[in-house]
Amino acid sequence: MIRFQLLGPIEVTRNGQRLALGGSKIQTVLATLLLSRNRVVSDSTVSEMLWRGELPSTSNAQIQTYVSRLRSQLGPQVELVRQRGGYLLRAPEAWVDLDEFQAHSATGHAALEADRYADAVTSLRAAQALWRGHALVGATEYLTEVEQPRLEEARLAAGEALMTAELACGNHYRVVSELTAMVSRHPLRENVRGLSMLALYRCGRQAEALATYDACRRHLAEELGIDPRDELKALRQAILEQDPALTAPEPVEVTSRPSGEPPAQLPSAPSDFTGRAKEVPQLDAVLRPGGATTAVVGLAGTGKTALALQIAHAVRDKFPDGQLYLDLAGSTADPVLPATAFATLLRSLGVPEGELPTDLAGRGRLFRQLAAERRLLIVLDDVADESQVRPLLPGGRRTSVLMTSRRRLAALEGTTRTVLRGFTATEAESLLLALSGRADPVATRKLLAATGRLPLAVRVLGARLAANPDLTVPQVAARLSDEPFGQLRLGDLDVGARIETSYAQLSPVRRRALRLLSLGLTGTFSIWQAAVLLNDSLVTAHELLNELADQHLAEVTGDRLDLYSIHPLVRAYARDRAFAEDAPHERSAALERIHQGSRLWSPAA
Structure with a gap:
């Protein structure tokens, strides 16, 4: 989800990560387009906001550069279109703090006019909480001179209305x-x-x-x-x-309940969602009655978020009190802290900034109290681990929680799990055909087998074929074998980068184990073979494999708990890292051990 903040320093976050926009000029272009989004902003207006009439000779080229940079930074959720001598910004799924302020403010003013003072306080407090200082900080001086006065006037009018309502409540x-x-x-x-x-x-x-x-x-x-x-x-x-x-007057209790429409925060599900015929009805049956906690887990790129959003939209009518969505950024270097997550969830439920408890325990109690009164669906995307999400689970018989994570979350009490792996052959071929329009069964199966039918990889390849009509499936397959991760990167879809984030979260010992296992073993392998290759005891090898499996970088294969496999793309990535990070003599020694096997070495019990 992408979030724009204008009521303070100009900031943009995408999926929980703050974007580095650059200097005041590019921030000014963004703010100008956002303030007039869904309407064409002429080149002359943008130029005036940037240079106040003192146009450089390269003004048009500079504007084009700023817009191009914004397109690449903001991604596919934001559409920047050249139209009728200007630019048009569309972002139907984006959250904009100014929109939120105007909605809360309008609700609050209406409640005040109707003498519903407690409701007015709730809405107007929520409106005021969105401000983080003066509006449009970071833009050019001229833009702030033009736009700040009306925004500050709206803020002050909401403040006066809030004080009037507070006094009416005693x-x-x-x-x-x-x-x-x-x-x-x-x-x-x-x-x-x-x-x-x-x-x-x-x-x-x-x-x-x-x-x-x-x-x-x-x-x-x-x-x-x-x-x-x-x-x-x-x-x-x-x-x-x-x-x-x-x-x-006698004091009137002001609750933290929302007075307007229930929150509806679910991002849109992919319109070309494919497959998962087994998982969809299972999740539907778990979530629809309410009071459930379930997790979709699997390797990066398996389509966990796509499945979660697909099922969340399917059951949303069963949760009339609202649907909350929160990206916990668990796969990044800066996962969301539980206290911060609580603050976001509580604001979504109408709690004004000034009424947020300052401590984690207090926020948890208030959240559970509010959730207990409602039939909510809460989607917690990209969970880091059990310790991050355990405090956030509300319990109760009405609210359902749907999580996604790259970890197994095996220690999370009262949680059912759906493990996502690669597509079936039929599902993968169906998505590739839908995206690319190419029908070449033999070459397609070979191409998809090389990706382990990882859904994100299939999506990238389908988009690449669609964007290059002269490119054939056999040509893509040949390029994939030579340069797999170069072919599996398109726009902001990057299979290698997703695997890299999981790899980076491993300890040095686990990273080394993954590298050597990927280098020396193919297909299905046993714990004993892993112990030989790593020159470790069976117990240590088993622990390492279990830790890799916790992040789905290795998988238990079949019914036997002593057999494992590694996804082909994880193996390819880890092999590349082995040649970059391990000394030649270490690689050679590991390969020699596995080739000689039991004739030369036997692992300790």
């Missing part, structure tokens, strides 16, 4: 300091002055309330040469007379 003690700060930032805003005076008076600080009025009167006279409005004068008089009409 929360004067809660907001009196917030209003003092707002007066300091906006000394000419009479509405803010009036709200601050009322809060101070209700807190028993009559003198300070009157002093606030006097300061406002002096400020208006000095700056603008005018007096306060009649409404503010009337409020001052009512405070002087201690008018009973100013008495605070």
